[in-house]
Amino acid sequence: MTRIVRRLLLGFALLFLLPLGLHALWHWQRGWPASWTAADWSSTGSLPEASAEAPALVRIYAARTGRWRGIFAVHSWIVVKTAGGAYERYDKLGWGRPIRVNAYAPDARWYGNDPEPVFAADGEAAARLIPAIKAAVAAYGYQRLGDYRLWPGPNSNTFVASVLAAVPAIDAALPPTAIGKDFPADGRWFGLTPTGLGLRLSLAGYLGVTIGWIEGLEINVLGAVAGLDIRRPALKLPGWGRIGM
Template identity: 35%
Template sequence: MKKRLTILALAALISACSNSDWRTASREPAGIAPDPQQEQAAVIEVYGADAFSWRGWFAIHTWIATKEAGADQYKVHEVVGWRVQRGQSALYSYNTATPDRYWFGAKPEKLLSIKGEKAAELIPKIDKAVEDYPWKNEYKVFPGPNSNTFPAWIGQKVPELGLDLPFSAIGSGYAD
């Protein structure tokens, strides 16, 4: 009986402390990315936000945004597991003016920001590494490949980025 109460209490805590409806969770811009209409230089940014629901207590979701010099939008690259379940590639790239959107209710933070000439030099290398990513059609929460494996892979292929993912980027070690 005591074990059952403990399980029920834990389930109640988890459900009370997590956003269980991804459809209504915020995806608004966080306002931390340089405005592509204002910033004319090339930009590379890596973001991380708490993973959705209870997973956010332990792990983050990460993604990479690049903007060519003079471009009015960013190209965002990320890996998303639900895409595989729908028969699509886990690796997803898209253009947007707001690369810093909340990750289903969780505010992102910048993990890396490079602007100017260095960014302009590294963007083609990032694009090549994205193209060569070996787990485009695979996703496994643990140990990977997952959303954190992807930027870790990019960081290995483009060491000039100096990308250092936090411990909570669970799955980043899979790229090793």
């Protein structure tokens, strides 16, 4: 029994504590803005200008969050645009109205960190997704003031993961650093993954295991995720996220 406990502790140290410690050192050496007001929240200019001729578009983004929290996590959000229409950005935030619309530019930096696309669809493919996405945003269950908890959820990543679960045609998974994505917003501790192509066990977001074709293998300990990407071979390490092809 003692040998098993030692091996579990060694595995925890190697898979969780060591990567987090190294990423904390790397993140600290890079530095971060001294305050919210000192950070860069401007557009990256990566999205085309909305115009009457522009086709429909859907994007899901994730960017490192601010200050020390960036050691562990990213913030994710959703952007949609109907054909010929304007951009609409949806975030769940910890201040003000929980679900914010167009609080920032659709492709804006988050605390000075450039966003990375998690999912992209354009044209007719995007047009088919937008009604379901908007319905999922409207139906999200944590929309009242106070319905935000930084850890383990429900937070910004719980919101986006819930929309993904409600729109299975979006065959994408949030990065392993999206802490809060495994919080069971539907109250079910066991069920299908958001893509519907795997299974997930989550004990209120504190502990869990996910196995899926899109999600790969993920072990969640206190929100930190370690695992393997099976479809596109890669490691998933706490703090660092996905490392591979």
